[in-house]
Amino acid sequence: MQPFRFIHAADLHLDSLFIGLSGVTDQVRAHLRESTFAALENLVQLGVEEKVDFIVLSGDIYDAGQSSLRAQLRFQEAMQQLEHHGIPVYMIHGNHDPLDSPKANLRVPSNVHVFGPEVEKVIACHRGTGEPVAVVGGVSYRTSSITDNLALSFTRDSASNLFHIAILHANVDGNNEHDSYAPCTRNDLFRSGFDYWALGHIHKRQVLSVSPAIVYPGNIQGRHIKETGPKGCYVVDVNEESKCSLTFHELANVRWYEEELSIDGMQTEEDLKLNIEELLDVIREKSARKMSLVRIHITGRGILHHKLEAGYVLEDLLQEIRRREALHPVHQLVWIEKIKVATSAEVDHQLLIEEDSFLGELFRLGQKAERDEKLGEEIVDSALAPLAENRHIRQLLNKMSHEDKINLIKRAKEMAAALLHDHSDLG
Structure with a gap:
């Protein structure tokens, strides 16, 4: 079989709003608003640079049923860029962008195949030789709430020796952190005979199985504190023996962090300020020219506890650190999303436990x-x-x-x- 390469991405949530953020400057808010589109641009650039044969997108291209025209136009533009480079795209719609949601009447570029509400299959080819390399099956959500087990509708073409890829937006094995749309089990996917399950819906990157490959790439841009760390897609290489290897590539333009800082040993408000600034510098170094948002949990025991409990010290300190951070270029900025206090006084707990x-x-x-x-x-x-x-x-x-x-x-x-x-x- 001819070796080939493709990108698996999901949950783009274009034009998603970053909700729950307070005290954000206009500069930060504008950068956040643009971040999902920047991640999409990075996806297109990656596809071109990696010379992939095609791209699969596993649903939730848009963030809501009433997709913004801005999001639709930017997606169309991205697909046209891929069309210019001769890169096909195979995509489905999920619960956030079902087929019945209102959308603008825009031309779908010729390189894009959108799967309908019933499972269908198409042949993907190697870009260089034109030789067929994969059977790609997919199904889109007709409406926003699909509770049927769509995985049961995927069956391998027994007469074909090509690599089989299934594109599905689903909750596999009942992940409690996401709605149970198109629920199925790993055993359902095993029985289908497909070689690669290109999943969407769960925003945490994870490989549920290696053979066959059952893969959630996660979303391409984290949007709140529960979506920390690098976000992006997988580049998948399939060899002559139909064995695939996955390489993760970060696409996000903004990265979320959740960090802990102990007041143990701190004596003054100045100590706390310096330690917070040092933490922000460490995050800045990790982020590699990306804006970062961080939630800091202040923990530990010390004499600062009573001042932090009062509230005003921390609020003033937060506003001052944010003011200074806003002076950084946006690609080096580390914005404190929130500071949560879980400190305690300098009390001998063991002595207390033993006391009457x-x-x-x-x-x-x-x-x-x-x-x-x-x-x-x-x-x-x-x-x-x-x-x-x-x-x-x-x-x-x-x-x-x-x-x-x-x-x-x-x-x-x-x-x-x-x-x-x-x-x-x-x-």
Whole structure:
């Protein structure tokens, strides 16, 4: 079989809004707004530079059913660039951009094949020789909510010896962090006989199987704090024996980070400022000429705890660091998305646990609750019961994980120690 190369990308979410960001300058906001389009441009450039034979896009090209005209025009322009270089594109639509969503009446470039609401197959060829190299099957979402197992409709052409690629937007094996659209199992994909499953929908990059290859490339641009790290696509090389190797390429123009910074050993606000700035410089070095957004978790024990609990010190410090960061060129800027405080006072916890006092009893109960899952659940549920009378708050409480509840217990212990610290001889 003729060796060939293709790109697998998914979840472009063009013109997606970066929501939940506060204090953002106009320069930062404009760069974020452009970031999904910059990632698309990087995808096109990669395809040209890597001399790929074709590209597969596994759904959610756009970010919402009512796709912006701007997003559609920019996508059309990108496809026309690939058309100019003779690179075919095989694509499907997912739950964010189903076939029935309103779209502008724009010409689809001749190099783009959009799969319909039923599974169909086409032949992909080597760009240099024109020799057929792969059977590509795909199916688009007719509407935004597809609960059928679409994977069961994919069957290998028994008469063909070509490499078989399936393009599917689906939740494999019930990933709880994403809606269960087109749910299926790995066994469903194994039974199909396809060699490569080009999946979309899950934004975390992962290879579920090597043979056959079952691959989520993740989205091409992170858009919030749950989408940290490098984002991009896979370049897939298939050899004469139908074995494929995957190489990840970052496409994102903005990278998200979540970092922890301890106040252990810090004495002053100046110490904290310098440590935060040092952390931002480390991130700047990692980002390699990309804008970065970071959420910082302030942890540890120390004399700064009481000042941080007051709130105004951290707020003033955040605004000042943001002001200084805004002076950097946009491609070197590290923007603090949020700072969350989980510090504690300088209190000897072991001494408290052993002491016959209110705090001692509280810490002993908290320690037991952290080890006993059932007890921990009962304590938190009982404490929050009055709040559950409000329907909206009740919905939020129902989404709390066991880890969230244990963190509440830990926080309650620390707050109690901090509040009573000045009125005791402890610490």
